[in-house]
Amino acid sequence: xxxxxxxxxxxxxxxxxxxxxxxxxxxxxxxxxxxxxxxxxxxxxxxxxxxxxxxxxxxxxxxxxxxxxxxxxxxxxxxxxxxxxxxxxxxxxxxxxxxxxxxxxxxxxxxxxxxxxxxxxxxxxxxxxxxxxxxxxxxxxxxxxxxxxxxxxxxxxxxxxxxxxxxxxxxxxxxxxxxxxxxxxxxxxxxxxxxxxxxxxxxxxxxxxxxxxxxxxxxxxxxxxxxxxxxxxxxxxxxxxxxxxxxxxxxxxxxxxxxxxxxxxxxxxxxxxxxxxxxxxxxxxxxxxxxxxxxxxxxxxxxxxxxxxxxxxxxxxxxxxxxxxxxxxxxxxxxxxxxxxxxxxxxxxxxxxxxxxxxxxxxxxxxxxxxxxxxxxxxxxxxxxxxxxxxxxxxxxxxxxxxxxxxxxxxxxxxxxxxxxxxxxxxxxxxxxxxxxxxxxxxxxxxxxxxxxxxxxxxxxxxxxxxxxxxxxxxxxxxxxxxxxxxxxxxxxxxxxxxxxxxxxxxxxxxxxxxxxxxxxxxxxxxxxxxxxxxxxxxxxxxxxxxxxxxxxxxxxxxxxxxxxxxxxxxxxxxxxxxxxxxxxxxxxxxxxxxxxxxxxxxxxxxxxxxxxxxxxxxxxxxxxxxxxxxxxxxxxxxxxxxxxxxxxxxxxxx
Numbered sequence: 119x120x121x122x123x124x125x126x127x128x129x130x131x132x133x134x135x136x137x138x139x140x141x142x143x144x145x146x147x148x149x150x151x152x153x154x155x156x157x158x159x160x161x162x163x164x165x166x167x168x169x170x171x172x173x174x175x176x177x178x179x180x181x182x183x184x185x186x187x188x189x190x191x192x193x194x195x196x197x198x199x200x201x202x203x204x205x206x207x208x209x210x211x212x213x214x215x216x217x218x219x220x221x222x223x224x225x226x227x228x229x230x231x232x233x234x235x236x237x238x239x240x241x242x243x244x245x246x247x248x249x250x251x252x253x254x255x256x257x258x259x260x261x262x263x264x265x266x267x268x269x270x271x272x273x274x275x276x277x278x279x280x281x282x283x284x285x286x287x288x289x290x291x292x293x294x295x296x297x298x299x300x301x302x303x304x305x306x307x308x309x310x311x312x313x314x315x316x317x318x319x320x321x322x323x324x325x326x327x328x329x330x331x332x333x334x335x336x337x338x339x340x341x342x343x344x345x346x347x348x349x350x351x352x353x354x355x356x357x358x359x360x361x362x363x364x365x366x367x368x369x370x371x372x373x374x375x376x377x378x379x380x381x382x383x384x385x386x387x388x389x390x391x392x393x394x395x396x397x398x399x400x401x402x403x404x405x406x407x408x409x410x411x412x413x414x415x416x417x418x419x420x421x422x423x424x425x426x427x428x429x430x431x432x433x434x435x436x437x438x439x440x441x442x443x444x445x446x447x448x449x450x451x452x453x454x455x456x457x458x459x460x461x462x463x464x465x466x467x468x469x470x471x472x473x474x475x476x477x478x479x480x481x482x483x484x485x486x487x488x489x490x491x492x493x494x495x496x497x498x499x500x501x502x503x504x505x506x507x508x509x510x511x512x513x514x515x516x517x518x519x520x521x522x523x524x525x526x527x528x529x530x531x532x533x534x535x536x537x538x539x540x541x542x543x544x545x546x547x548x549x550x551x552x553x554x555x556x557x558x559x560x561x562x563x564x565x566x567x568x569x570x571x572x573x574x575x576x577x578x579x580x581x582x583x584x585x586x587x588x589x590x591x592x593x594x595x596x597x598x599x600x601x602x603x604x605x606x607x608x609x610x611x612x613x614x615x616x617x618x619x620x621x622x623x624x625x626x627x628x629x630x631x632x633x634x635x636x637x638x639x640x641x642x643x644x645x646x647x648x649x650x651x652x653x654x655x656x657x658x659x660x661x662x663x664x665x666x667x668x669x670x671x672x673x674x675x676x677x678x679x680x681x682x683x684x685x686x687x688x689x690x691x692x693x694x695x696x697x698x699x700x701x702x703x704x705x706x707x708x709x710x711x712x713x714x715x716x717x718x719x720x721x722x723x724x725x726x727x728x729x730x731x732x733x734x735x736x737x738x739x740x741x742x743x744x745x746x747x748x749x750x751x752x753x754x755x756x757x758x759x760x761x762x763x764x765x766x767x768x769x770x771x772x773x
Contacts, residue, residue: 146190147215149223153186161185161225170211170225173299176233176272180205183227192216231272232297234305238268239287244307252307254287258314258367258389262287267307274298314390317365323384325377326359328760329729337396339384345403346440346764353759355379409742409766410675410711412443413751414506415492417477419717420749423447423455423488424478430495432748437499439751440762444496445578445649445744448489448505448568452513452525453477456489456572460563468528493573502575502768504647505568510583511552511561518548532557534590537613544587544659552586553596553622558629562636569640576645577637581679584626584633585650585660588613591622614658623661627670634672645771647675649713649744652694653701668704674771676702677744681715684727691731699738708769711742717750729757742766 152161152170161172174183187199194214203209205227213221237244237252240260244252256262269281275295285291287309295303323332323339328347332339347353358377362370367389372381379400386394413436415422422432423446436444448455453475461475478488489505496503513525513533518541520526526533526541534542534551542549550557565577579585591600591609600609600621610618634646648664656662656678667673678698682690695712702710714731716723723731735743745751751758 142217144192144217145215145219147193147213147219147221148190149187149195149211149213150190151186151188152225154183155186156184163223168221168223170223171228172225173228173230173297173301176229176231178229180227180229185225187211189213190215228298230297230299230301232275232295232301232303233272234277234293234295235270235272236268237305237307239265239309250303250305252305254307254309256309256311258312260311262309262311265309269293271295272297314388315365315367316388316390316392318368318386318388318392318394319365320362320370320384320386320394320396321365322361322363324361325379326361327353327756328358329725329733329757330760332398334396337394339396339398341398341400343400343402344761344763345406345766347402347760350759350763353763406764407741407766408708408769410443410677410708410744410769411441411742411762411766412445412502412504412677412711412744413441414744414747415444415446416508416747417447417450417455420747422748423492426486426491429488429491433492433495433499433501435751436496436748437501437765439755439758440765441501441758442765442768443502443504443575443744444492445504445506445647446489446492447508448577449507449564450509451477451515452509454564456487456568458564458567460560460567464560468524470524473524489568489572489574497573500765504576504578504645505565505572505574506578506580506649507561507565507583508580510579511550511557511586512547512582513550514548515546516548517543517546531593531595533593534586535593535596536589537592539592542587542590542592544589547582547587549586549590551590551593551596552584552629553591553599553625554593558632562633565633566636566640569637569644574644576647576674578647578649578677579630579633580649581651581656581660581662583648584629585656585662586622586626588619588622588659588661591618619658619661620663623657623663623666626661627663627666630667630672631670645674646672647677648673649677649679652678652680653698665701665704668702673705673709675709675711676705677711677713678702679713679715679746681713681718681746683715683718683721684723688727688730688734692734695735695738695740699740706769707739708741709771710740711744712740714743714745716745716754717747722750722753725754725757728754729761732757732761 148165149163149170152163152172154174157174159172159174161170163170181204182202183205184200184202187195189195196212197203209225211223211225239254242254244254246252263286264284265287266282266284271277275297278294291307293305293307320334323334328343330341330343332341356378358379360372360374360377362374364370364386369387371385381398384396384398415432417423421428423429454461455477458475465471465473465475478486493503518526532550532554534549536542552558568574569577601607637644637646650656650662650664651660653665656664680691680694680698682694716728732743
């Protein structure tokens with residue numbers, strides 16, 4: 119009995135002790151929950167350390183967050199629940215119980231760092247989608263079975279598979295990032311490789327050395343090459359360079375840097391492996407065409423005729439490059455290439471017998487006759503020689519001092535005058551009066567002398583014969599002639615008035631008729647050729663009505679100067695050519711050989727541009743052209759070797 123009482127006493131004492139340790143409700147001051155409702159995140163509360171740790175999504179602005187806080191009943195929290203706060207740094211919250219006891223909590227807001235920032239493969243950055251899909255698109259043929267990515271991701275996160283481990287991306291690969299708090303974020307990497315293209319077309323085919331463009335139709339490549347291509351010693355037809363354009367991503371089986379012209383088939387293979395075979399058909403012209411392929415040989419910016427050795431070298435080069443005609447300057451600057459008795463007599467009459475009448479010395483001194491040597495050397499090579507009277511009715515270039523110029527003071531009435539009474543000039547050329555019968559006769563005598571003395575194949579006037587500037591016509595002789603033919607009237611006030619232009623142009627046309635008749639009388643087989651300016655510039659500026667010359671039957675060959683610089687564009691030339699084919703329609707095409715500019719000052723066209731002009735001439739049925747001038751032949755030799763592989767037949771024009 120006493121033992122029971124003792125045990126009971128002990129139990130009561132324990133119960134009393136426990137009851138005494140229960141906290142007074144008035145002293146409760148705990149944070150019971152800490153939530154960011156807007157972010158749906160709840161803090162982890164450590165009551166022993168009085169700390170709260172709460173994770174929020176990466177990118178959250180920590181400077182302005184509003185928590186919802188629950189504390190012990192009757193307690194007060196400061197800052198209050200629902201009050202925004204800056205959580206960039208740990209924030210203190212104090213909880214005060216009803217009895218005034220204070221408890222302070224430190225709140226740590228941390229970002230959930232489990233995001234991939236960048237993901238690269240083969241130095242290409244993937245495209246990040248809103249659904250955490252990272253996409254790559256690679257070209258056909260890219261190997262993706264063993265690629266090691268380059269990945270940047272949030273600090274303190276872990277990634278699986280490891281960032282530096284190679285992966286097979288033929289199927290999507292999932293990467294999982296785990297934040298410090300254990301939150302996981304998954305990304306799917308998808309790599310697409312483009313399907314191979316089936317395109318396998320041959321779009322263009324060009325042989326560089328031949329300047330030849332293939333015509334591609336129905337899997338056949340047709341190449342048209344000039345007569346003699348296979349005979350040329352300058353063309354290696356087994357080692358040519360092909361420039362071909364094929365469909366994107368396709369390839370060609372030909373050896374493009376050492377192409378053999380005997381190749382019969384060319385295969386184009388698509389990216390996907392589909393093949394397309396083309397047959398190559400090479401056609402070389404079977405007959406040597408009739409054509410004038412000429413070059414102007416000058417004494418300006420050239421020494422080609424300054425010595426017998428130079429003449430021989432020039433003729434050999436012209437022959438090598440496939441030309442059959444030389445237009446050799448025979449008269450300019452009031453001097454001749456050859457010893458001219460006509461000019462010598464005029465000098466003597468003007469008391470200038472000691473003055474040289476030739477470009478290169480007097481025959482009496484050293485026996486050098488460049489024209490004769492040129493004819494002999496050229497004819498030995500089957501090359502025609504045409505005597506080119508370059509200056510025509512022009513006297514000098516650069517000016518005439520009327521006080522000191524011997525010929526002006528000897529024959530002042532031979533000079534053309536403008537309406538101010540000055541010597542007529544245009545583009546710095548000063549002119550004799552081509553309307554005056556004595557001047558006309560002098561020019562005819564000068565030309566006929568060459569025809570009678572030398573075995574020339576023809577003579578040529580150019581943009582200065584017959585020609586005069588449109589400002590001329592105001593000399594005393596010309597004004598009197600106009601008055602005699604117009605009932606005493608004076609010329610119109612404008613030099614470009616139509617009737618005044620025509621009256622003067624008609625005089626020059628009649629001179630052309632007289633010149634033609636005189637040449638044919640001296641030698642019926644001597645060709646009368648002209649190289650006027652482009653029409654109708656020639657008419658309005660130089661009174662050259664050369665379509666009328668053709669109508670009158672006084673033109674054996676015409677080579678209008680269709681000079682256009684490359685930077686003007688190919689169309690500038692093609693337009694001129696087409697219009698002048700029409701203008702010269704009174705002649706056979708074999709009598710039409712347009713003048714082509716290949717040198718002027720520092721200008722020389724590219725090979726490609728020159729070849730394009732020549733090939734365009736052929737496409738229009740024009741088989742020849744005349745090039746200005748000789749000094750550009752060697753720089754352009756590749757073009758001439760390809761397009762003039764052999765000399766053509768000179769046209770039969772006098773039959």
